[in-house]
Ligand code: SF4
């Protein structure tokens with residue numbers, strides 16, 4: 226039956242179908258829509274100003290703080306949050322744990338969008354963005370640069386994620402043959418993607434290795450790359466839990482009643498994984514603490530701030546995850562996930578902004594316009610996410626094809 | 630063997646042969662000893678002629694040295710000043726220090742640059758090339774001396790930093806500041822010669838100088854060297870930077886990259902085969 | 918100037934190994950805690 230259908234369909238039909246799907250669905254004037262549209266419009270205006278008058282006209286970046294909120298939060302923290310995609314594809318496709326299969330699609334979609342938008346945020350931050358092709362076309366290849374590595378990996382990983390997600394899009398367009406072909410590529414893309422992820426998650430940390438003289442000694446260590454990698458595991462898991470919790474409210478129709486109960490089971494499993502990863506991370510931090518004689522820095526504001534980060538935002542959520550998983554209390558796990566996400570934000574911002582040039586008198590505080598642009602990026606991502614989820618079979622495995 | 634040396638290893642043999650045939654065809658194919666500048670702060674009188682010469686040589690706003698009172702506060706280089714002279718009150722009275730890019734032997738900034746816009750010429754000066762730079766400002770993060778400066782108020786921003794007058798050096802001239810200095814506080818030459826001069830001065834006047842040449846070993850050695858009569862901490866120098874070249878801090882990570890790319894995919898594939906038997910494997914793929 | 922004095926880069930190794938032993942012991946407890954079945958009392962509540 227499908228075959229007959231397909232013969233009758235030309236490329237133009239597919240385009241027409243996509244255009245028709247572009248139309249918004251459902252109620253339009255929801256609080257979220259209103260707020261996000263206002264923010265996005267403001268963000269676009271600010272960005273226009275930024276590209277005409279330079280970065281200084283909208284941001285508080287200065288010579289002491291060359292990287293601010295856009296890089297520290299959107300790129301570096303955002304990519305850590307997107308770590309869920311490689312963790313889950315590893316568990317499902319490599320370890321073959323079927324239990325988590327139902328959330329792979331949405332997690333991969335989240336990862337893909339996160340990379341598209343956060344790498345996009347990187348471009349907003351570049352002073353001369355038109356030269357971004359230089360490291361790609363070889364004018365010049367700065368192989369000696371960690372950023373070179375990270376940039377290439379972002380690009381390649383986006384391709385891998387796209388391949389991982391593409392069967393869903395093919396299903397949506399009812400392209401059975403294409404879907405078959407794309408599915409064969411999945412395992413390759415997954416393996417490639419995990420490898421790339423491990424390198425660029427740690428690479429984001431390695432970016433700061435040469436900022437040795439600037440980052441507060443409590444945060445600077447030669448192990449930053451490894452710490453970033455380990456923390457991206459539970460950052461990703463927490464994001465999956467957090468995002469899943471919201472999605473299960475918002476996209477109730479797509480998910481259906483049995484999706485809900487199985488998701489709770491999934492959350493308990495994820496919480497165990499997160500607890501173990503965080504426990505390891507915590508001891509890793511302690512090891513660095515001893516190895517680099519950090520006790521001599523534990524005093525004053527920075528000592529307090531450091532202890533707050535590793536105890537309040539790592540150890541405590543670690544125990545909450547364990548407790549919630551053991552006693553099957555979903556509320557505790559949600560709190561743990563939120564604490565963990567805050568902890569990751571604090572950690573990444575510490576290294577890129579807060580404890581960076583900590584002894585400079587004129588500290589950098591992002592301007593309100595930088596915040597607006599940061600939120601613009603996030604809201605834009607949510608819009609695209611919602612558009613895809615309400616159209617493509619992201620949550621259900623077997624649906625009636627939208628286009629018959 | 631250092632990283633730069635390692636990367637160049639393959640090219641070296643061919644390059645030396647080629648260099649013999651066509652001498653100085655391209656400066657960068659040759660092995661040269663680095664040039665640098667020795668700053669003797671005991672000779673500096675704070676006249677800021679070097680600032681003026683630098684600004685004129687590079688088309689930057691020329692400071693009004695008589696009236697701008699710039700010596701009152703400590704300044705940093707900026708996107709309009711590639712070099713600045715600061716005054717420090719010390720045990721030995723006022724000391725003036727000229728500040729600019731140190732032209733590190735193994736610079737953090739060039740190792741950071743993903744387009745090689747920040748570039749270490751083989752003669753020693755570190756230069757910036759506008760056609761390559763994408764404005765990521767990673768060089769600013771990675772420079773231990775916080776020298777590269779960015780034009781935040783331009784739609785087409787440039788990175789500003791001292792280039793040791795690379796355009797003048799290519800014509801066989803000395804850097805503009807060295808030529809302009811009325812007291813010979815600045816001396817241009819190959820680092821080996823400059824170190825000899827510096828040691829001779831310390832040896833002849835052991836009371837006058839502290840027995841250290843700043844830049845001899847700092848961050849793996851720099852092209853710009855300083856002599857001083859007071860400990861360098863008192864002159865706004867960072868003495869906690871260590872002697873490790875900055876690119877070394879990322880070396881292990883970058884070395885690990887190909888290893889990871891070789892090993893991890895194979896390892897993952899192995900895990901995948903271990904975790905499922907044949908039938909499941911096929912089934913798993915069909916409803917992926 | 919640091920090159921003129923002795924720097925022992927393995928100074929804290931002993932402490933690090935001690936930490937490792939603590940970690941392994943605690944880790945066993947954590948894993949056992951996570952892997953143990955739900956207490957019967959709560960089990961009843963959840964079903
Ligand atoms: S001082 Fe900074 S800008 Fe100059 S060569 Fe060294 S790392 Fe580069």
Ligand code: SF4
Pocket residue numbers: 741742743744745746747757761762763764765766767768769788
């Ligand atoms: S700002 Fe320009 S010169 Fe500096 S690292 Fe980026 S591309 Fe290289």
